[in-house]
Amino acid sequence: MSKVIEALQRTNLGTRQMLDDPYARFADLRANQPVSWATAKGLLQGKGGYLLTRHDDVMLIHSDDRFSTDVVKHSPAGKFILLLPPSLRMLAQTMVFKDDPDHKRLRTLVHKAFTPKLVSTMAADIVKIAEQLADELAAEREADLVHAYAVRLPLTVIATMLGVADSDRDMFHVLVERMGNQQSNMARQYLTARKLGKLFEELIEDSRLHPDERLISELVRANEGGDRLSHRELVSMVFLLLLAGHDTTANLIGSSVLTLIEHPDELDLLRARPELLESTAIEELLRFTSPVADGAARFALEDLEIRGVPIPRGSQLLGSITSANRDEAVFDDPDALDLTRKPNRHLAFAFGIHYCLGHQLARLEGRIALQTLLERFPNWELAAPRESLHYKPTISLRGLTKLPTRMY
Structure with a gap:
């Protein structure tokens, strides 16, 4: 390890402190060492990579063609990825991990299908799903809002969009939950991916034989x-x-409910002015909760320098979206929740060519999910001590493991 790296502050992004409450650490890094060194199991291979914590620097690696997301070509684990079973290998070969022109080709084709018109046609279905889940919440004295509502809503929406048969919904939900569990061992992940892949292949074949208007x-x-x-x-x-x-939308819904419970004045404002959900409120909740904590790791394609720190060719870099969304240079009073904040240059959906393809659907689901809860339940309360709540042990996404609530 070079002397430059040895001189940098180090952060293990997988510690309980960094998962649950990373904001003080990120503020210190932004102020004193905006380019530091981090380890992050699952995101940074080998000994770690450069951690960028300022808004402008995170935007830089998301938009500059001197950085690549191609893990197969540039990651230390690239050769290992090629040895994975096909059902797991394809997950590392999606357009998230492609550079142009391959990325542009795939995104152009997907844009032809995943259109704003298609998303808008889902609004009535999302409302119906949210109301059904709210009915179940109303029947319980208390419930874990994450699993009873935040996870089930987007899962049911995507199952509907994909045309998963009602008889397969329970199996579909179980498999997706397993696939998202980063604590599962490789063998279990492989079996889960294989079962999901078989289901998707059947759906694709059925769509070829019986085309409809679904995704x-x-x-x-x-x-x-x-x-x-x-x-x-x-x-x-x-x-x-x-x-x-x-998973990202589930994180947004669950974290937003907790955030609003912890900011009763803002919750009261939203009750008085629910139209804010159509404009500034959902954007502020995206900024404040950062459902995606970090973008995909980037790889430097040439020797370069950021904030005076030399970055050798081939180095891994990680841009913290959580930190960028609290950057004092961009946001006034960034640790305050302000549902009327405008402008709001958050990076919750990343930036550049890898800007989230599903941002319109995520916004729509988030708005409807929160609006339904606001309309149905005048009172939101935690049903467990705040210190008992924790975020998932995943580095790339940020969401609660559970959220016991009483809603009445």
Whole structure:
């Protein structure tokens, strides 16, 4: 390890402190060492990588073509990825981990299917799903809002969009929950991915034989100058839309409810002015909770320098979205929740060519989920001590493991 790296402050992003309450540490790094060194199991391979904590620097690695997301080509684990079973290997070969022109090709084709019009047609379904789940909450004296509502809503929405049969919904939910559990061993992850892959292949084949207006049929039909998604690319894309879509939205819903309970004045404001959810409120909750904690690791394609720190070619870099969204240089009083904040240059959906494809759906689900709870329940209370609440032991995403609440 070079003397430059040895001189940098070090942060293990996987500690309980950094998972549950990282803000003081990030503030110190932004002020004193905006380029530091971090270890992050699952995101940074080998001995770690450079951690960027300022808003401008996170934007830089998301938009500058001197940085790559291609883990197969540039990660220390790249050769190992190629040895994984196909059902796991394809997860590392989605467009999230592609550079242009491969990324642009895939995104263009998917945009033909995953359109704003398609998302808008889901609004009525999302309202119906939210109301059904709220009915179940109302029947319980208290419930874990994460699993009873925040997770089930986007999972049911994506199952509906994909055309998963009612008889397969329970199995689908179980498999997706297992797939998102980063504590599972490799063998269990492989079996889960294989079962999901088989289900997706059946859905794709059915869509070829019986096309409809659902998402998979649109993906099958997507055509750009005669170019189409291959069968393997279709399966990979469905995996991506599923895994990137449901967990992040669940995190937004659960963390937003906790945040509003902890800020009763802002909750009262939202009750008095629910129209804020259509404009500034959902953006502020995205900034404040940062459902995606870190973007995918980047790899330097040439020797360069950031904030005076030399970054050798091939180095790994990680941009902290959680930290960028609290940057004092960009946001006034960044640790305060302000549901009327405007402008709001948050990076909750990343930036640049990898800007989240599902941002419109996530916003729609988040708005409807919170609006439904506001309309149905005048009182929101924690049903467990605040110190008992923890965030998931995952580095890339940030969401509560549970949220016991009383809503009445």
